[in-house]
Amino acid sequence: MPDTIIRLTPQPPFDFENTAMLHGWAELEPTWYDPKLHTLQRVEVLPNDQVVVLILHSPGSVWQPQIEVSIMHESPIDKDQLAELDGRLKHMLRLDDDLSDFYALCAERGENWLRLKEGWGRLLRSPTVFEDMVKVICTTNVQWGGTKGMLRRLVAAYGSPFPRNDQLHGFPSPQTIANIPFDDFATAVRMGYRTAYVHELATRVAAGYLNLEDLRSPLLPTGEVRKKLLGIKGIGPYAAATILMLLGHYDEIAVDTAFRSFIAKKYFQGRYPSDKEALAIYQDWGKWKYLAYWFDIFSEYSS
DNA sequence: TTCCAGGGGTAGA
DNA sequence: TCTACCCATGGA
16 A cells, blocks of 8 residues: 655745754654654554654755655555544644744843744644653653653554554554453563553543543633643643643743752752742743743753 | 652541 | 552663
8 A cells, every 4th residue: 555645735934853853752652753864753543543654854944944754654544534633643743722922922031042943842742642641650760761662652552553564553542441350561661650640541531521622722820721631640730731731831830849950059059948949930931931941951961 | 779760648736 | 739558561
């Protein structure tokens, strides 16, 4: 079966590599980045259960961006599945987000912040809120290597395989996870105490008690979404702020050990301030605090 | 071996 | 609202 190609034309400025790589999501299965080929790849399960592999690359530039998506598939893809895929890709890359206010603020700041205007800030996310939520739960109280391992085991054990290469699996659906007996699930994924949070989340979503995808509505105020997130077991202040960022609300910073040590090092000569003092650093970024912090920490450790 | 990580739940104040 | 304590797992 010949592969199919979708072409996307983002509004400039758009930095493909930065979008793919900035916050680590491209290191979590079933997504990965090939630094040599400059391609972002992902195994995706379509609504009709067809498993495909997506290979994204960007032949354009920041100011004339293009994205070419090669879809590897074993059986024909119909128009509806392609339309669904198109929507998921735009969501993952945040192609419809308007960051112009943020870039205007960066221009006012000047200096290093000017770099941000060149297409930064579209942090990669997953096609579904469910997948992002599972991933965020797996970042809590664990080192990054541990997070990657949990996701690798989850996807390998329960994700639908790609017919052309059964080493490649998609992300398991809530229904799939909910149907697995808890003890079997725990043994396979080895997520520690997070196992119960992930299994319960999947069970509640599968049963229809929770509709996570509704949280994507940009009309919902941050406070309302935050409240709903904190009502989910396994989601505390750090996870809620991270998920809010993934949903496009940047007004809260996720306070974790990385944030605390970065602020102590850069702004307090090594002394650890209170969280309140630390958060005050970004207070005047308004609804863009998370992006300002993320750029700040990225440029500190990449320079 | 011990420590602790891109924290969170719970009980008790 | 704040604090103390416990929580599985695995990398360093």
